[in-house]
Amino acid sequence: MRIPHPPRAALATAGAGLAAVALAVGVTTGAQAAALFGDTFDDGNADGWSKSGGDWSVVTDGTPAYRQANTGSELARAFAGQTSWTDYQVQARVKPLSFSGANRLVALAARSGSATKMYRLALTNANRAELQVVNGSSITVLGSTALSVATGTWYTLRLETAGSTVRGFVNGAQVGAGTSTAYPAGRIALVTAYASAVFDDVVVDGAGGGPTTPPTTTPPPTTTPPPTDPPPTDPPPTTPPQTGLVGWATQNGGTTGGAGGGTVTVTSATALASAVQGDAPATVRVNGAFNCSTEIRSGSNKTIIGVGAGSGWSGCGLNLRDVSNVIVRNLNISKVRAGVGNGDAIHLDNATNVWIDHNDLSSDTTSGTDYYDGLLDVTHGSNYVTVSWNRLHDHVKCSLVGHSDSNSGEDTGRLKVTYHHNVFSNCFQRNPRVRFGNPVHVYNNYYVNTANPSYSYGIATTNGAGVLVEGNYFENMTDPTHVGEGSSPAGNLVARNNQFVNSGTPQTAGSVAAIPYPYTMDAASTVKATVTAGSGTGRITG
16 A cells, blocks of 8 residues: 555645644554655645755656656755654655766755755665765764665665654664754755655654654555565664674674683783683683783684773783684783784784774883884784774874785785774874775774874775775874875775864775675764773773
């Protein structure tokens, strides 16, 4: 059954003594929400819609529908409803027809108070669904996920607003959620940006001037045939919490560390080195602080976690070589001298499925460039790595992905790393520097004070790598992002929705492969406070 078309007279009175028009939209809440608006375009016209940009017309696409045909339009919008609408859910079927260029979109919008201010649920030809706060040319992503976006395929988009909560759904699955107080009320809109699309079966439910009944995640019934293209192999689940495991380490079967094994507590370097040997699952709890002079090498299937905020060691590094399924959390590791094993605080060498979380890694910047080696290096074909909520500070060369320009045979197609919610403070270089890995995902990190501008930079992409840099906060960064470095040829870098305070202009180049996992994007403006408060040791239970 197609969505009924409410009488035009009822639509005209919406928002001012609104007449409740019952729509069969699959609402299963305890009280039937008021129907604010509906249009199937079956009457052959688009009365009640106001247009801004684009070439809009009612066409027949199986049934009558509303098409925007101009792919050269930077921003085409069709608005309906009342500026007084507050809490409601809007749903429509959307079929992208074509895109002109990269990072183009078709979208459904809510609470639009003007032509350029709105909440927007966008399908992009970068194969992403994004829940956005749009303020002119400034776009903040509240949440997003990888999603196959194919032209000629129908998608059901739903956007829900309730107080400061905004949620977006595609084909009934939540793809993003967040909070924002930017827009308390406004109209709905159909949107394209350098794209053409067809829109149909638009329906709005809610109380208009007050809170709605709790929203449902059940999509409305429709007789529209399913898309001919197959759905994504792994439909995106509800976005996981930011403090849990997110990113590349969730892929390839996931990362569980020592789960299912025994637990041992150690208080010395000797005991630690012994406890992490072998590949049997084990959780090793490090209690207290100690010094060491020989690197500690771990086996697979281990969780190595500090007990409290001060646990860890100084003088030697943790070597994760030829291992898989390792978790390292809540450790202080400092002043690892070059020449002590690999010389890094934590070194991944042919390691897969590794999660580095809530650690504090540091040395100092007064002893020269090479006195201390890296803080966190990912090399020799390592893959499926997440680096989250760490503090990397007071060091020259902080984090390297891919050790050599000549190692393409081993590294190409690997070195997939996620960096999120980390602090890079007083780190002169390599935050990270990337070779070959694509995509490397760098989001919601706080960068502050590259203190030696004569040889400092933030993020560098080289040797054909692909780095997506989004939602980060850069403060006092001379060179936030860098394309090419030294004798290494340039890579690719896409930067979006970042915030720059007393910092230089980011360098960008090329395109980056799609991110395959779900994640929540915090607004860049909030990252400094959030990451400063939540990163490093002592924030999780050992």
